[in-house]
Amino acid sequence: MSFIQKIIKSRSKRDDYLFNELKPILGFSPKNLYIYKKAFVHRSTKELTDIGNPQNYERLEFLGDAVLGAVIASYLFKKVPSGNEGYLTQMRSKIVSREHLNELGRDLDLIRLVKSNVSKSKFGENIYGNIFEALVGAVYLDKGYKHCKKFIYKSIIKPYVDIPRLEGKITSYKSLFIEYCQREKKEFGYDVFDDTGKDTIKHFSVKLSLDNKVIAKGRATSKKKAEEIASKRAYFAFQEQISKIN
Amino acid sequence: MSFIQKIIKSRSKRDDYLFNELKPILGFSPKNLYIYKKAFVHRSTKELTDIGNPQNYERLEFLGDAVLGAVIASYLFKKVPSGNEGYLTQMRSKIVSREHLNELGRDLDLIRLVKSNVSKSKFGENIYGNIFEALVGAVYLDKGYKHCKKFIYKSIIKPYVDIPRLEGKITSYKSLFIEYCQREKKEFGYDVFDDTGKDTIKHFSVKLSLDNKVIAKGRATSKKKAEEIASKRAYFAFQEQISKIN
Numbered sequence: 344m345s346f347i348q349k350i351i352k353s354r355s356k357r358d359d360y361l362f363n364e365l366k367p368i369l370g371f372s373p374k375n376l377y378i379y380k381k382a383f384v385h386r387s388t389k390e391l392t393d394i395g396n397p398q399n400y401e402r403l404e405f406l407g408d409a410v411l412g413a414v415i416a417s418y419l420f421k422k423v424p425s426g427n428e429g430y431l432t433q434m435r436s437k438i439v440s441r442e443h444l445n446e447l448g449r450d451l452d453l454i455r456l457v458k459s460n461v462s463k464s465k466f467g468e469n470i471y472g473n474i475f476e477a478l479v480g481a482v483y484l485d486k487g488y489k490h491c492k493k494f495i496y497k498s499i500i501k502p503y504v505d506i507p508r509l510e511g512k513i514t515s516y517k518s519l520f521i522e523y524c525q526r527e528k529k530e531f532g533y534d535v536f537d538d539t540g541k542d543t544i545k546h547f548s549v550k551l552s553l554d555n556k557v558i559a560k561g562r563a564t565s566k567k568k569a570e571e572i573a574s575k576r577a578y579f580a581f582q583e584q585i586s587k588i589n
Numbered sequence: 590m591s592f593i594q595k596i597i598k599s600r601s602k603r604d605d606y607l608f609n610e611l612k613p614i615l616g617f618s619p620k621n622l623y624i625y626k627k628a629f630v631h632r633s634t635k636e637l638t639d640i641g642n643p644q645n646y647e648r649l650e651f652l653g654d655a656v657l658g659a660v661i662a663s664y665l666f667k668k669v670p671s672g673n674e675g676y677l678t679q680m681r682s683k684i685v686s687r688e689h690l691n692e693l694g695r696d697l698d699l700i701r702l703v704k705s706n707v708s709k710s711k712f713g714e715n716i717y718g719n720i721f722e723a724l725v726g727a728v729y730l731d732k733g734y735k736h737c738k739k740f741i742y743k744s745i746i747k748p749y750v751d752i753p754r755l756e757g758k759i760t761s762y763k764s765l766f767i768e769y770c771q772r773e774k775k776e777f778g779y780d781v782f783d784d785t786g787k788d789t790i791k792h793f794s795v796k797l798s799l800d801n802k803v804i805a806k807g808r809a810t811s812k813k814k815a816e817e818i819a820s821k822r823a824y825f826a827f828q829e830q831i832s833k834i835n
Contacts, residue, residue, distance in 0.1 A: 392670070394670065394671060396670065396671045396673075397673065401673060401674040402666060402672070402673065402674055402677065404674065405662060405666070405674045405677045405678060406662050406663060406666045408662075409658045409659040409661075409662035409663070409681075410659045410662070410663070412655045412658055412659065413655040413656045413658065413659035413734075415655075416651060416652050416654075416655035416656070417652060417655070417656070417729070420648060420651070420652045420726075420730075424638070424640065424642065425640060425642045426648070427642075427643065427647060427648065428647040428648055428650065428651045431648065431651045432651060435655075480666075483663070484666075488659075488734040488735070489734070492734075
């Protein structure tokens with residue numbers, strides 16, 4: 344049995360479960376699983392640390408919030424050289440807003456990993472964003488700033504952050520895409536279907552086709568959202584052509 | 590002429606001045622001086638970037654503030670394992686308070702490097718902290734997060750951050766030190782003298798002696814502050830013995 348196999352063997356069933364669920368979310372194997380476990384402990388468990396302090400995700404949430412703030416600040420600083428301090432501050436607030444982070448945490452369905460002694464319906468809306476921040480804190484402790492920055496780029500910036508939209512310049516990628524097709528006389532279609540899979544919450548998938556060729560896909564908890572995601576992906580793939588309309 | 594010599598040669602006189610002044614403050618040689626220059630440009634100069642945007646320290650201040658927040662959060666997270674989220678948030682606010690950062694910027698006399706078109710008396714009190722934050726932003730861009738963290742440890746955490754004091758448990762290191770001496774029947778003395786040196790602001794130095802041996806020194810803009818600094822250094826050197834009194 345190899346060293347790695349022995350380590351894996353020594354983990355409990357719950358650890359195995361967490362490890363396997365985290366890997367695809369993180370995009371890498373957690374090094375120190377112990378750190379990540381804390382990110383999913385709700386205060387209702389009344390768990391204590393070795394030194395007798397309450398152990399829950401709240402300390403990690405504090406850390407993750409701070410690291411997230413720094414990474415997003417540095418992203419915006421480089422991405423928008425023309426933005427002054429007021430602009431950068433406003434854009435960051437939008438990106439790390441409770442609403443935005445809750446959406447993200449919900450899409451990752453992080454709540455299924457939470458350990459608690461109360462019914463999950465009692466958590467309140469912000470649990471999604473809070474757990475996501477705690478996860479960012481755990482990644483920072485486990486792998487350092489650089490790696491955590493990569494994780495934030497992968498999980499927030501790439502799929503969710505879109506400067507023109509945050510600036511209020513684009514309200515719907517779907518309508519932008521449709522305008523483009525009409526202008527260019529191209530056929531398009533949104534093919535929506537149920538795709539709940541293993542999720543407990545209902546999900547939808549959509550295939551967006553252009554001239555009968557699927558060019559982008561989207562998956563989310565509502566049809567509208569899934570269509571927007573697919574349209575946004577198409578927008579980024581065809582950015583030059585589409586933006587000519589504007 | 591070596592490559593490095595050529596680079597140094599190609600710098601203007603103002604660049605040379607900035608480079609030489611920054612080196613001792615930073616504790617390392619700036620790699621990209623161009624970045625640091627921006628940290629000292631006041632908006633009154635109305636300088637513009639290559640792409641025609643206003644160029645002053647405010648964007649770097651935004652970035653530095655965020656990086657500082659993350660570094661202090663991570664420091665507190667590790668330093669105080671018993672602190673809950675509320676405690677950590679409160680402690681961080683104290684450390685990065687305007688008052689604290691202004692004191693720091695004033696001690697480093699960063700204002701002497703600022704380029705502006707208005708009298709320095711018109712800057713307002715917060716210029717010190719703002720410039721310090723801009724400098725943190727510049728270090729982050731020039732050398733990356735790890736190095737910037739080191740700079741923050743060296744310039745804030747080591748000389749200024751002291752958990753018991755921030756918690757309000759210790760209000761004066763001088764009185765703590767004196768109590769210790771009285772209890773242990775040791776002779777002590779604070780030897781204060783003018784030490785303005787090259788600074789434009791008046792400075793004082795103090796030598797703190799224990800049983801006629803100098804054990805710590807302090808330097809600041811007031812006698813009281815210099816005595817506190819020396820007492821604090823003595824406190825950290827003799828921490829175990831002194832804390833027995835409490």
